[in-house]
Amino acid sequence: MESRVLKPILALYVAAFILFLYGPFIVLGILSFQQGPDGGPQFPITEWSTYWYQQIFGLTPPSRIAPLPVGEALIRSLILAFMTMVTSTVLGVMSAQAFRRKFRGSSFVFYLIVLGMMVPGVLTGLGTSLLANNVFGITRHWYTTAFATHVAYTFPFAFLVMLAILNRFDGSVEEAAWSLGVSPWKTFRKVTFPLIFPGVLSAMLFAFTLSLDEFPRSLFAAGGTEDQTLPLAIYGTFAVEIHPNIFAFGVLTTLFSFALLSVYGILMGMSVRRARKLAMQEDIA
């Protein structure tokens, strides 16, 4: 059968695909152990060392290569990502909840929201900075204008995730609560929210990671150099000359992302287990 011929060929193709996807990372990982401070961001490796990792943590004596200006930028980015995550998840849950009933113009509103993830960051960034600069005359900051554009970008993702969850949601449990006289808000808190919580976690994860790595919107909508988020700080370094410290930093941020993903996985596992336990108790009762 064709799958006997085709399947191995496709398997090989996928292997090549993975190599293509990971090739640059392997090279990046290797070069992050380049000798410092004189080793350049290319082959050959003059000597293996952890110099660039030490430099990021400020453990090396000062040299002609300035350390990456990442400390404060990282904190700003984390705060911004957190703010964005909370806001867009709340907006996403609210909007998806409203979408459970067909209302007039719902299709228009759907596209209005989804457009937020389609419009390139350059455009929303440019438009927002035009507004701030030339109409309102306000100073742009990461926590004001950039925050607004970040939410306009991540909220659609949270909205779509919640919409997908609520589409498959069994409303009869809510009805049961209401017919017992429980108030809508309490029903949402005690019945609906625990049931959609896995979806909320995914929406949060989406919003947080998208905002953390968001670059074009911040480039326009955040202010000057004293206001840089992490991607802006990285962008600033490769305008001049790149050094292996940026590679070492890439390896570290990847590890950090893995840690974040693991936390998400654990939380997800816990909430699934709890739901299963509840279901079992119901069966017994």
Added chain:
Amino acid sequence: MSDATVATKRQGPSWLILPGIVWMALFMVIPIAMICYVSFWTQTTFNISSTPTLASWKQFFASDTYTGALWTTVRIWLIVLATTFIIGYPTALFVGLFVKSKTLSTVLLVICVIPFWTSFLIRVLAWRPMLGKEGAINIILLKLHIISQPIEVLLFTELSVIIGMSQIYCVFMVGPIAFMLGRIDRNIIEAARDLGAGFGRIFWKIIFPLSLPGVVVGAIFVSVMVLGEFATSGALSGRKVNLLGNIIVTQVGSLKWAMASVTGVILTVVMGMVIAAFLRIVDLKQEL
């Protein structure tokens, strides 16, 4: 309690949608309207005033740099769309249809997603030591005696931009296509096979049409991101390849807000046409 009130409560009050609408109006619709408006403003060397003029528009279409950027953007978009499809479809076919075990296909999808946990800019930069004259690819090819001279066109050319973008965006093709392929009812394929259809026929008559919504969603993702790009083209072409995004960045950098806005409007129009064309093929809301 009457049925009507239960129904109202179940579906949630509709004012819940208001904050979302307001946010998108304030921070997406009005900014884009603002770009259109400012594109007709009068730009002087150091300042900009709201006196309406067509000067920036005329300047855009009179200059080879700007119109060139428009064509480069369209060209690179089409090429990257094609490469991501060619790279992505067979992979998605394997992950979504050929892999029988659920675990393996999940593992493969996770492998595809892992690179996204590295900063976008660092992923772009990682191509430099790959493609350079003394880069990994040249070293390997030289060691294998496939080439005798290092290939120089790999870095700081349009080719490097295309390679970089293809790698960064191909996963956005794989995901949606694999998802649609995974939903295909295996019985249909079995039935076709029992009736004597070969794989080619099954593929063109059943598999490909059913995966088309995934292709369109993937194409929308890739298009939107490639059209708005400027970082990859800037970093991998040594500023030789200028996309519309690059023009906007440089114009804003030199405080030429009107010109940046004209470029922004053109980018919006291109984007709108592309998305509208794709949405005509597939109704996104239906597929959810």
